[in-house]
Amino acid sequence: LRVLAGPGVYRAGNRGFGSTLGWQARADIATPSIARVSLVGSARATVVPNAEGTRYRQRVLGLGIRIH
Numbered sequence: 001l002r003v004l005a006g007p008g009v010y011r012a013g014n015r016g017f018g019s020t021l022g023w024q025a026r027a028d029i030a031t032p033s034i035a036r037v038s039l040v041g042s043a044r045a046t047v048v049p050n051a052e053g054t055r056y057r058q059r060v061l062g063l064g065i066r067i068h
Contacts, residue, residue: 002028010048010056022048022056036068 005025011018026044042062049055 002026008046010046010051012051020048020051022046030066033068038066038068040064040066
């Protein structure tokens, strides 16, 4: 299990505003390795509270394999 959280700097190339501060959090969980391979599930959330007066949020779920 791994949990990460903290600030991030975000920039949108196709928008007219510069960099802005936001928050990110991520959690990963993996099964024990079998033959150097494990299954991994992850969840990630990002919030940019004020970019030109608009709040942006993103939530992502992932599933994959990890090869050691």
